[in-house]
Amino acid sequence: MVIQVADGELLLDRGAGDGVKPGMAGDLFTLIAIIHPVTQRSIKDLVPLAKAQVKSVGAVVSVATVPDELLVRVKVGDVVKFAGLQGGTRIVAPPQPVVTECPPPG
Numbered sequence: 001m002v003i004q005v006a007d008g009e010l011l012l013d014r015g016a017g018d019g020v021k022p023g024m025a026g027d028l029f030t031l032i033a034i035i036h037p038v039t040q041r042s043i044k045d046l047v048p049l050a051k052a053q054v055k056s057v058g059a060v061v062s063v064a065t066v067p068d069e070l071l072v073r074v075k076v077g078d079v080v081k082f083a084g085l086q087g088g089t090r091i092v093a094p095p096q097p098v099v100t101e102c103p104p105p106g
Contacts, residue, residue, distance in 0.1 A: 001077040015060040019085045024054040026080040052080050
């Protein structure tokens with residue numbers, strides 16, 4: 001999933017731990033969620049948007065690019081699917097604070 005769009009790049013919530021490697025290409029989709037005006041049913045679908053190219057990879061996140069003309073259409077929450085990788089998006093919990101005790105002065 002796209003978790004940030006900044007400076008012409010996409011920050012994705014999948015990294016080396018998920019099998020993502022620099023140079024990989026993934027299919028970028030945007031989620032359409034609407035209420036049908038006649039039936040009032042909820043409609044959700046993933047619509048193809050672009051190919052994303054992985055530029056660099058961390059342990060749990062990666063940085064990707066898309067063609068400049070499509071960048072304005074990318075938003076946080078868009079989904080990237082990489083061929084051969086299992087699983088969808090991953091929710092990353094914030095790190096827990098580390099508490100250390102300091103000895104009393106003296």
